[in-house]
Amino acid sequence: EVQLLESGGGLAQPGGSLRLSCATSGFTFSSYAMSWVRQAPGKGLEWVSAIRGSGDSTYYAVSVRGRFTISRDNSKNTLYLQMNNLRADDTAVYYCAKDTENERGLFDYWGQGTLVTVSS
Amino acid sequence: DIVMTQSPDSLAVSLGERATINCKSSQTVLNRSNNKNYLAWYQQKPGQPPKLLISWASTRQSGVPDRFSGSGSGTDFTLTISSLQAEDVAVYYCQQYYSIPPWTFGQGTKVEIK
Numbered sequence: 001e002v003q004l005l006e007s008g009g010g011l012a013q014p015g016g017s018l019r020l021s022c023a024t025s026g027f028t029f030s031s032y033a034m035s036w037v038r039q040a041p042g043k044g045l046e047w048v049s050a051i052r053g054s055g056d057s058t059y060y061a062v063s064v065r066g067r068f069t070i071s072r073d074n075s076k077n078t079l080y081l082q083m084n085n086l087r088a089d090d091t092a093v094y095y096c097a098k099d100t101e102n103e104r105g106l107f108d109y110w111g112q113g114t115l116v117t118v119s120s
Numbered sequence: 121d122i123v124m125t126q127s128p129d130s131l132a133v134s135l136g137e138r139a140t141i142n143c144k145s146s147q148t149v150l151n152r153s154n155n156k157n158y159l160a161w162y163q164q165k166p167g168q169p170p171k172l173l174i175s176w177a178s179t180r181q182s183g184v185p186d187r188f189s190g191s192g193s194g195t196d197f198t199l200t201i202s203s204l205q206a207e208d209v210a211v212y213y214c215q216q217y218y219s220i221p222p223w224t225f226g227q228g229t230k231v232e233i234k
């Protein structure tokens with residue numbers, strides 16, 4: 001059974017940092033791209049970042065480029081999102097999502113999400 | 121970036137009746153080399169993560185009831201729920217996965233019971 005479990009969310013001050021983790025199981029982690037998708041309170045879905053299975057290619061939405069860094073540890077089957085210089089509009093539930101292939105952009109499994117709140 | 125626009129933003133349908141959601145992309149998501157539309161539909165129930173319902177515009181995921189169907193090609197797509205059930209109350213999103221990121225979602229359509 002595929003499982004994705006996010007952690008690391010919480011309250012951060014504007015300009016602060018947080019590191020999200022997504023622990024996975026039930027599939028060959030290194031064979032699939034992974035993404036982070038966020039959802040601001042009461043709003044729709046926004047793709048944030050993706051990383052190929054090998055970790056050799058990464059992609060970012062314009063809204064987070066230069067502030068967020070996606071990475072993965074294939075030995076630990078874990079995905080990360082380092083978020084720096086946080087802004088109020090980064091407040092959202094952050095989901096990790098498994099791609100159906102290596103860099104397809106189609107998400108067949110999602111975690112339950114972790115809430116990030118940016119406020120002073 | 122490809123912009124996805126859904127209509128309507130919300131709709132209320134009686135139990136057993138048909139629900140139709142439209143999704144329009146700002147540019148084609150049809151790959152003519154393989155004749156595939158890079159368009160997916162997700163269902164999100166309150167307090168839950170999204171669930172992939174349909175990929176390639178019309179391919180239902182395993183376990184998705186056959187009352188859900190997807191159609192369309194190029195820039196115009198439709199998700200149809202043929203006979204609305206109480207458990208179908210949710211927000212539905214279309215998403216394009218054509219080419220390289222960014223992959224984009226529609227704004228969502230909320231389906232309620234009339």
